[in-house]
Amino acid sequence: MSEETNARSMMKSELIERIARKQSHLAYKDVELAVKSLLEQMSNALSSGERIEIRGFGSFSLHYRPPRSGRNPKTGDSVSLPGKHVPHFKPGKELRERVNDSMKKE
Amino acid sequence: MALTKADMAESLYEELGLNKREAKELVELFFEEVRMALGDANHVKLSGFGNFVLRDKTERPGRNPKTGEEIPISARRVVTFRPGQKLKQRVEAYAGSQQ
Numbered sequence: 429m430s431e432e433t434n435a436r437s438m439m440k441s442e443l444i445e446r447i448a449r450k451q452s453h454l455a456y457k458d459v460e461l462a463v464k465s466l467l468e469q470m471s472n473a474l475s476s477g478e479r480i481e482i483r484g485f486g487s488f489s490l491h492y493r494p495p496r497s498g499r500n501p502k503t504g505d506s507v508s509l510p511g512k513h514v515p516h517f518k519p520g521k522e523l524r525e526r527v528n529d530s531m532k533k534e
Numbered sequence: 535m536a537l538t539k540a541d542m543a544e545s546l547y548e549e550l551g552l553n554k555r556e557a558k559e560l561v562e563l564f565f566e567e568v569r570m571a572l573g574d575a576n577h578v579k580l581s582g583f584g585n586f587v588l589r590d591k592t593e594r595p596g597r598n599p600k601t602g603e604e605i606p607i608s609a610r611r612v613v614t615f616r617p618g619q620k621l622k623q624r625v626e627a628y629a630g631s632q633q
Contacts, residue, residue: 430591433611437577437585438568447563454556462546462560467583469545473537475624481536485565488615490625512626515584517615524612526573527588531611534575 474515484522491516539565572613584617 440463448459470488473480480488490513498509519527539561546557568586571578578586589612596607617625 429594430589430612433575433577433588433590435575435577435588437579438571440580443564443567443571443578443580446567447560450563451556451560454552454560458550458552459560461550462552462557463564465546465549466542466561466564467580469537469542471583471621471624474621475628477628477630479536481538482565483539485569487536490628513628513630515615515617515621515625517586519613523569523572526569527613528610530573530575530588531590531609 477513482520484520486517486519486523488515488517490514575611580618582618582620584615584621587614587616588612589614 444456444460444463447463448454448456451459470480474488474490477490479490493512493514495511496509497506499505500507539558543554543557543561546552546560547554550557552560568578572586572588575588577588580586591610591612593609594607595604597604
């Protein structure tokens with residue numbers, strides 16, 4: 429059994445603000461461009477089949493889903509779905525521990 | 535080959551004209567802020583990329599794979615990644631080797 433925690437979310441804009449507050453010598457606009465560049469670099473890597481490895485945070489890789497036959501939900505016709513890759517994230521040890529510790533503090 | 539923090543800092547230096555120290559600090563801060571938010575029990579939603587979502591798991595029975603001994607797996611909080619629509623579509627188009 430597992431369920432999504434009833435937590436608030438940090439959105440991209442708040443992440444940019446937090447970084448900008450700690451890098452006060454950089455203009456907010458530069459931090460915004462940098463964060464967008466980082467996410468774009470990560471998306472580019474994954475969409476060209478490259479892994480991402482960040483020590484203490486985790487790694488991103490692709491998992492392959494083999495072809496299968498499915499059904500068109502409207503018509504009920506059987507359709508063959510081609511194989512595809514999906515992004516997968518494996519949290520690193522430090523992130524796993526920090527996340528689990530947050531439950532013990534509650 | 536894998537993308538690393540050093541590669542990402544190098545791109546910030548080349549693309550945005552940050553100096554090397556600023557670029558390195560920015561990459562460190564980016565991952566540290568996401569990790570801190572998750573460690574403070576917040577989900578993290580990065581539109582266009584994906585969401586890091588926290589889930590609480592109840593205790594369940596487990597086994598020591600070496601000895602076969604039954605030991606409960608304690609209740610825990612885990613982080614999962616749900617890729618966004620845009621990232622999923624881009625990755626689906628990757629026709630490389632089956633991994």
